Amino acid sequence: METLGIFSDVDSAANAVEKLVREGFPESGITSLTSVPYPAGVLVKDKHRSWFRWLALACGIAGAIAGFCLAAGTAWVYPVQTGDKPIISSYPTAIITYEVTMLFAMIGTVAGMFLEMRLPSIRKRPYDPAIADGCIGISVSIHAGGEVVRCDQGTKPGECIGSSASIPSGEQRSRAERIMREAGALRIIAEES
Numbered sequence: 001m002e003t004l005g006i007f008s009d010v011d012s013a014a015n016a017v018e019k020l021v022r023e024g025f026p027e028s029g030i031t032s033l034t035s036v037p038y039p040a041g042v043l044v045k046d047k048h049r050s051w052f053r054w055l056a057l058a059c060g061i062a063g064a065i066a067g068f069c070l071a072a073g074t075a076w077v078y079p080v081q082t083g084d085k086p087i088i089s090s091y092p093t094a095i096i097t098y099e100v101t102m103l104f105a106m107i108g109t110v111a112g113m114f115l116e117m118r119l120p121s122i123r124k125r126p127y128d129p130a131i132a133d134g135c136i137g138i139s140v141s142i143h144a145g146g147e148v149v150r151c152d153q154g155t156k157p158g159e160c161i162g163s164s165a166s167i168p169s170g171e172q173r174s175r176a177e178r179i180m181r182e183a184g185a186l187r188i189i190a191e192e193s
Helices: 010-023 052-077 090-116 169-183
Strands: 002-007 030-034 136-141 187-190
Touching: 002 010, 002 169, 010 030, 010 136, 010 169, 052 090, 136 169, 169 187
Parallel strands: none
Antiparallel strands: 002 136, 002 187, 030 136
16 A cells, blocks of 8 residues: 655655654655656665666677677578688678667666566556646555565664554554645545555
8 A cells, every 4th residue: 555645845745755764664665756857865765776777788798699699690500601701700790799789788778667667557556647747746655564564774673664563554544644744745645455
């Protein structure tokens, strides 16, 4: 379950995130939705490392291997002897290798982009059209009672909401809504369970 608060400015949204973290909500469960590209860490200090570039690199390397095998393998399987020239010519092989490398790298980049943005969404998440008009959405994950949640390092087991579920989901939701209203949320949208 998630609860989404809509804020009109960055200061009130950042204030809400700060208060939510202080209240015990794990930072990994708080995300920001905005149509404006704010620098990383302005709203939510996400320690999540992106593996996006590594996927593009791995696909590029796989493409280089596939391109070389395609060009050199085709010349090796179907040899055309032309005078005293080598069967596997370096320039055509290099061109095909480069083209297939770029093709695979672009496919890996697009696939990584969709995976990084978690698209397509498997479940319906709360959203407000005001986000597209410049408002800022702060989404908080609400965990069911008894659900074990990975907390940030240095957090004691009883301090993290949902860590051993000492706090029921209804109380978590009401706390999150109260904190966001105090921080200046225009409206709050709760995900239907």
